Amino acid sequence: MTKKIAVINDLSGFGRCSLTAAISVLSVMGIQACPLPTAILTAQTGYPSYYCDDCTDKMEYYRREWAKMEQHFDGIYTGFVASEEQIRQIFRFIGTFKSPDTFLLVDPVMGDDGDTYCMYTPSLLAQMKKLASMADIITPNLTELCLLTDAGYHALTGQKDTRKMMQAIQKLGQEFCRTGPAAVVVTGIHFLDDSGGRQMGNLYINEEGSSLFSFPYVGGSYSGTGDLFASCMAAGIARGDSVPSIIKTAGKFLELALEDSVREQVPRNDGVNYEKYLPLLIESSPIPD
Numbered sequence: 001m002t003k004k005i006a007v008i009n010d011l012s013g014f015g016r017c018s019l020t021a022a023i024s025v026l027s028v029m030g031i032q033a034c035p036l037p038t039a040i041l042t043a044q045t046g047y048p049s050y051y052c053d054d055c056t057d058k059m060e061y062y063r064r065e066w067a068k069m070e071q072h073f074d075g076i077y078t079g080f081v082a083s084e085e086q087i088r089q090i091f092r093f094i095g096t097f098k099s100p101d102t103f104l105l106v107d108p109v110m111g112d113d114g115d116t117y118c119m120y121t122p123s124l125l126a127q128m129k130k131l132a133s134m135a136d137i138i139t140p141n142l143t144e145l146c147l148l149t150d151a152g153y154h155a156l157t158g159q160k161d162t163r164k165m166m167q168a169i170q171k172l173g174q175e176f177c178r179t180g181p182a183a184v185v186v187t188g189i190h191f192l193d194d195s196g197g198r199q200m201g202n203l204y205i206n207e208e209g210s211s212l213f214s215f216p217y218v219g220g221s222y223s224g225t226g227d228l229f230a231s232c233m234a235a236g237i238a239r240g241d242s243v244p245s246i247i248k249t250a251g252k253f254l255e256l257a258l259e260d261s262v263r264e265q266v267p268r269n270d271g272v273n274y275e276k277y278l279p280l281l282i283e284s285s286p287i288p289d
Helices: 018-028 056-068 084-097 122-134 142-149 153-157 162-177 225-238 243-263 275-281
Strands: 004-012 032-041 052-054 075-078 103-106 183-192 198-206 209-216
Touching: 004 018, 004 084, 004 225, 018 032, 018 225, 018 275, 032 056, 056 084, 075 084, 075 225, 084 122, 103 122, 103 225, 122 142, 142 153, 142 162, 142 183, 153 162, 162 183, 162 198, 162 209, 183 225, 183 243, 198 243, 209 243, 225 243, 243 275
Parallel strands: 004 032, 004 075, 075 103
Antiparallel strands: 032 052, 183 198, 198 209
């Protein structure tokens, strides 16, 4: 039977992020996406103007109705959370649907480039730490890992020695692994290689150690890349891929999408041109060198 993942996230009409990204990626990877929208927006919040219809009070209806249907999910995947009440609703959903053969992937969307999103109060951060600790795998960027572990972002990124920086990131990830998740994948790490070239890396961390997967930095910063990566991870886990192989495939997929978007001068808020590269995610598709 087709594997199913409950995806708890917002839906934006423009921005190529959140549920728009998740549904397309999960589908092409052979997984049924079952969306539970936390909000419906005309466009993602980076645009200068947008309308948001908050769906927090509708989340309980999804839980009840899906429970009546006796649905089973192979995975639960959470993304951006805008309030403590939404996290409480997610806790109830997990309590109803997480079984021993259901994995939980948490993408703790809280900030970027050392800055925290404005709605993240200390109490909301505490709830996100609790949710992330319940997960089997989390996919924070470096800012979010620092928030989860109470570490200093600028002290970490100010480290000139790349090897020492990666060791420090590994230590933070392993400390958090001891609180719950089996694995942490830290996304979008900027660093210099041995020849001084700029690289973008994803660091896979578990209690045994870490592995770095990187590609040349092509420039540009775009909405939704974290959502696309986390969606690849969720779908890959559901279909039985190894975590390192998923990271490699997702990295190549995003590298090509980013190169295309920089070349076409796509505005940041529009997100990356990823649609044409979705076939790379099909299980039998070869990954280009």
